[in-house]
Amino acid sequence: MPTTKRDTIFSAVTGAVADRLSQRQALRPVPESVRIDGRTCLVTGANSGLGKAVAVDLAKRGGRVLMACRGGHPDAGEEVRRLSGSDAVAMLKVDLADLRSVQALCNRLEREVERLDIVVLNAGVMPRTARRSAQGYELMFAVHFLANRLLIDRLLASGTIRQGNRPGKTPRIVLVASEAHRSAGPIDFDHFGAFTDYGLRDGLKHYGMSKLHLCTYAQELSRRLNPGGEVRVAVTSLCPGAVNSNLAREAPTLLKPLLYPIMRIFFAAPEKAAAPVTYACCAEDLEQRSGVYLHLMQGKKPSALAMDERAGKRLWEKSAALLARHVEGGSADVSGSMSHQPHGDA
Numbered sequence: 001m002p003t004t005k006r007d008t009i010f011s012a013v014t015g016a017v018a019d020r021l022s023q024r025q026a027l028r029p030v031p032e033s034v035r036i037d038g039r040t041c042l043v044t045g046a047n048s049g050l051g052k053a054v055a056v057d058l059a060k061r062g063g064r065v066l067m068a069c070r071g072g073h074p075d076a077g078e079e080v081r082r083l084s085g086s087d088a089v090a091m092l093k094v095d096l097a098d099l100r101s102v103q104a105l106c107n108r109l110e111r112e113v114e115r116l117d118i119v120v121l122n123a124g125v126m127p128r129t130a131r132r133s134a135q136g137y138e139l140m141f142a143v144h145f146l147a148n149r150l151l152i153d154r155l156l157a158s159g160t161i162r163q164g165n166r167p168g169k170t171p172r173i174v175l176v177a178s179e180a181h182r183s184a185g186p187i188d189f190d191h192f193g194a195f196t197d198y199g200l201r202d203g204l205k206h207y208g209m210s211k212l213h214l215c216t217y218a219q220e221l222s223r224r225l226n227p228g229g230e231v232r233v234a235v236t237s238l239c240p241g242a243v244n245s246n247l248a249r250e251a252p253t254l255l256k257p258l259l260y261p262i263m264r265i266f267f268a269a270p271e272k273a274a275a276p277v278t279y280a281c282c283a284e285d286l287e288q289r290s291g292v293y294l295h296l297m298q299g300k301k302p303s304a305l306a307m308d309e310r311a312g313k314r315l316w317e318k319s320a321a322l323l324a325r326h327v328e329g330g331s332a333d334v335s336g337s338m339s340h341q342p343h344g345d346a
């Protein structure tokens with residue numbers, strides 16, 4: 001992979017700070033008075049950083065919030081309940097680095113949840129060096145893309161996410177990506193899903209590539225769900241900008257004394273960084289628009305590579321073939337079932 005302007009730690013940090021300082025807010029944050037009572041929301045990676053702030057915000061607005069998190073966070077649900085003042089918060093366990101665990105989460109959601117109105121695919125990871133997921137894929141490819149593809153396929157196929165276009169009822173899928181997707185070169189479809197070993201120096205390149213997979217997926221998903229421009233599911237991808245979160249927890253120990261103060265001073269607090277996610281989840285403006293990409297509070301186009309329809313189709317087909325190896329009963333490509341679902345809200 002060639003080196004580009006955002007794939008070293010130094011350039012990523014300076015770029016993120018510059019973005020933050022230069023942002024003029026084009027979109028207004030959604031006022032606290034906007035409510036989502038009666039809506040059920042799933043947020044992945046909701047125990048930390050951005051995901052936790054989003055969970056608190058959605059719960060404060062009256063949403064029923066399901067926090068899909070790894071084990072080891074026994075107090076996270078209680079904390080979100082306390083911070084939001086809402087009891088309509090529940091924890092569900094999932095390890096997105098294991099497709100069996102994603103399947104188990106889907107089984108549970110399909111059994112126990114009548115309908116999901118808002119799905120925020122937020123969980124993210126930045127490993128220090130290459131690691132494998134349970135099924136042997138590169139960890140970020142697995143967590144940022146493949147797990148999300150499976151989750152959404154299953155929830156659409158089962159009707160847990162119901163396609164509909166009645167005002168105020170359009171389901172929303174929000175994918176937390178990153179501007180780092182712009183640093184990635186074209187996806188190598190000849191070696192799609194193949195594990196590549198990398199060391200400390202190349203982690204950000206692979207992070208950018210995994211987010212390009214996610215952004216390309218978001219565009220393709222939006223096209224497939226909303227043929228002819230009628231919005232039945234609003235798909236939004238976004239970059240929250242630089243967030244003072246736990247994402248850099250695997251940064252080299254020697255770098256942390258420098259990195260952490262910079263993050264504290266220049267990166268946004270998760271509660272502030274959550275504004276574009278809230279916008280994607282709650283703004284009326286996005287009720288009937290899909291395929292939107294937000295960078296902070298500005299609408300933008302994702303990279304030309306992410307918008308490329310041919311790449312989107314190949315990504316869709318190649319990832320369906322990968323998932324079919326792991327999903328009981330054959331192919332996981334449920335694109336056909338998308339158009340057969342009942343419309344509207346039952």
Ligand SMILES: NC(=O)c1ccc[n+]([C@@H]2O[C@H](COP(=O)([O-])OP(=O)(O)OC[C@H]3O[C@@H](n4cnc5c(N)ncnc54)[C@H](OP(=O)(O)O)[C@@H]3O)[C@@H](O)[C@H]2O)c1
Nearest residue numbers: 045048049050070095096097123124178242243245246247
């Ligand atoms: N921080 C930034 O500057 C920045 C910039 C652009 C985009 N983003 C994106 O924002 C999103 C949120 O990240 P953050 O900054 O809030 O970082 P964070 O505080 O580290 O939160 C990441 C969340 O993802 C969860 N997660 C990681 N691997 C998982 C797995 N295998 N299964 C289930 N959950 C898993 C983490 O769970 P554990 O606590 O159990 O590890 C944690 O809850 C990510 O998608 C990230 O790429 C962040």
